[in-house]
Amino acid sequence: MPSAHYVIVGAGSAGCVLANRLSEDPSTRVLVLEAGGSDRDLNVMIPLAFSNQFHGKRDWDYSTEPEPGAANRRLYMPRGKQLGGCSAMNAMLYVRGRPLDYDLWEEQGATGWGWKDVQPYFLRSEDNARGASEHHGAGGELRVEEQREARAINEPILAGFEAEGIRRIDDYNTPEQDGATMFQVTQKGGRRWSAADAFLRPAMKRPNVQVVTHAQVLRLELEGTKVVGVRYRDKRGAEHVAHADREVLLSAGAINSPQILMLSGIGPGAQLQQQGIPVVQDLPGVGENLQDHPMFTMNYAIRGEGAAGTLYGADKPAQLLKWLATRRGPLTSTAAESVVFWRSRSGLPAADIQFHCGGLYYEQHGAAEHDGPAMVIVPVLVAPRSKGRVTLRSPDPLAAPAILTNALVDDEDAAALVAAVKLARRVAASGPLAPHVDRELLPGPSAQSDEEIDAAVRERIELIYHPVGTCRIGAADDDQAVVDPELRVRGIEGLRVVDASVFPVIPGGNTNAPTYMVAERAADLVRGRVPAVA
Structure with missing residues (x-):
């Protein structure tokens, strides 16, 4: 059974950043579990070919429930299922959003996530072709270029x-x-530059990093209210438990992160009971607050x-x-x-x-x-003012969850x-x-x-592949908050959520760059490099 100090669920944009930053200390062992496989494919590398991945093996291939504001149609929602996650499938558009987006996060209880706090983390990742300036970083792992x-x-x-x-x-x-x-784009010399290219592959050269692909997570392993590992199924169907000596970092995205929490008994108690799942922690906000563009x-x-x-x-x-x-x-x-x-x-x-x-x-x-x-x-x-939710359709971890955005x-x-x-x-x-x-x-x-x-x-109307918000950050007295400002799951020890699901409010632009930012700041929170917040 594999073990590490940190087990990261998901090798998408956030998970790749975490793997890189946390493994900078050679004494820290990091294990990454990814449900998909390799990203070595021309449809990944060639920028214009991104939509060729839709509905294929690299795509979770989700669709919403019939949307009442969109003529009761089911809306397609691709999600990356490979190394690099959605950053290996998206259109590579580098957009941060506005300062007021993050100040609004802070106003809604995400203490420490205002613009003045998060801007340095955008700059840390960035290697912008325009060079370093007040608004851009240079020398980071994420290459940003003109088209x-x-x-x-x-x-x-x-x-x-x-x-x-x-x-x-x-x-x-x-x-x-x-x-x-x-647009500026996350490319390097005319090819895609994903989270796997920028962050994960350099980390995989370190002896203290292990990446397991085709690892379908079934649920978190708990001892009481403490997460001690992750149960997953390999490509042959055998089950394993990856033990975490310190923490599990859930970076499976705005659809899969709440699904994994609910499968593990963490979420809306009444809904979990209806599915026959024992309730470990009643958190009514898990899966709520879903937003997309x-x-x-x-x-x-x-x-x-x-x-x-x-x-x-x-x-x-x-x-x-x-x-x-x-x-x-x-x-x-x-x-x-x-x-x-x-x-x-x-x-x-x-x-x-x-x-x-x-x-x-x-x-x-x-x-x-x-x-x-x-x-x-x-x-x-x-x-958007409209908000939706992600709920369990079945206690079967291989079944897709029910998704409703309430678009329009x-x-x-x-x-x-x-x-x-x-x-x-x-x-x-x-x-x-x-x-x-x-x-x-x-x-x-x-x-x-x-x-x-x-x-x-x-x-x-369709969705533009930016789901966020289903495990949002909030204050201690906010019953709908899933994680605290340090991204720790409320009432659970040894577990954080680090991905776009923690956004309280969707930013005013494409969401990949903000996801990198969240993971950069989370890595510092995990390592104790920023002051603790209430």
């Missing part, structure tokens, strides 16, 4: 937003986020000179050969190349809409095709997206972008009035 060969269609897209009164900015990762610019894809056919500036033809064999030989060409694209942060109405403290834009047809998570040059503008609601149940959420659709249409129909646009493919001419747009949004 190597962004498509030319992005310039008229950005100019089109600028013609609608949205300013150009150089950097959205500053306190002043609103505006239009190009809804997105609405708007696809346009492109004509004339603009066609050459799209990703049309990127799937040709010649482009693959070019990427293999030079790490250049359209396959270095992240699909979404340009970005706009915008406030859908006056009086908001920050942008509630983030437009992801690129020179391709992107529909049904990349599965649908269009034969011809195309462009996509994707309004994403980054300040709050009418204000839908109204923000309706306003964003109308802005995107103005951008496409007039100004610098208009000469390149042949026609709107989706949502199409049938959705014109606010009511029709609202219906179209609900009928086609």
